[in-house]
Amino acid sequence: REDGGRIVIPVGGIWMVQTLMKIEKIEGKIKSKGIIGVRFVPMIGHSR
Numbered sequence: 001r002e003d004g005g006r007i008v009i010p011v012g013g014i015w016m017v018q019t020l021m022k023i024e025k026i027e028g029k030i031k032s033k034g035i036i037g038v039r040f041v042p043m044i045g046h047s048r
Contacts, residue, residue: 002025003025003026003027003028004024004025005024005025006022006023006024006025007022007023008020008021008022008023008035009021009023010038010040014040014041014042015041016039017037017038017039018037018038018039018040019034019035019036019037019038020034020035020036020037020038021033021034021035022035
């Protein structure tokens with residue numbers, strides 16, 4: 001497959017501090033790097 005693919009995802013438990021990870025494909029290899037600690041929580045209630 002081609003190089004240059006990139007995705008940024010939160011990694012970790014739902015109720016814990018997660019690490020925002022950047023995953024890239026460079027020269028045919030997958031490389032990952034932790035960027036910052038984050039906390040994503042489920043959305044509740046109705047949207048407006």
